[in-house]
Amino acid sequence: MSVLRFCPRCALELTTRPDGGRDRLACPDENCGFVHFGDFSIGCAGVVMREGRALLVQRGWQPFAGSWQLPGGYVEHDEAIAEAVEREVLEEAGIEARVSDVIGFRHSLGGSIGGPSTNLYVVFRLDTEDGREPSFDNDEITGAGFYSLAEMAQMEAVQGLSRWAIEKALATGRGSGLQPESGASSALSRGRPGWRLFGLQPPGGL
């Protein structure tokens, strides 16, 4: 296990100091001010339904090569999460879709420093009017298609988290989850570049 030893901003050797009730790796140079709060990542995935079937892709790469899952991936640090999931659905399955609402999320705690990062994985429902057949690169992704729950039951290695999200999507109405704020409700984020609020909306919208 590797441990962060040097400041990523100024390359001084890190020390520990109490911050927020626990000891943290920190830069000894107060002008630098770097504090290591941990290793975090954000993931996203999309449930895209067509005539009662959900879009799945087959992993070509390890880990879990050959298994089927929702299209998705990591959110870049300078990328809006809704754009990230739309990008991943297009990149992995060749389907144009737009975010509707949030179905759920998983919070998984990573190991200590140097281990897997603590991850927030947000699953969205997306709308599509794209009638094309799914397409894929046959490298990172080796299959893509729309499948019913009954069909998934006959497939090997459908990721449990993907099935969980598809079942949630089938059991709830479009827009019943957290939706990107727009119009009058977005006043709080107006003038704050990089902000995007997601909130519950009353039935029928605002």
Ligand SMILES: [Zn+2]
């Ligand atoms: Zn520093």
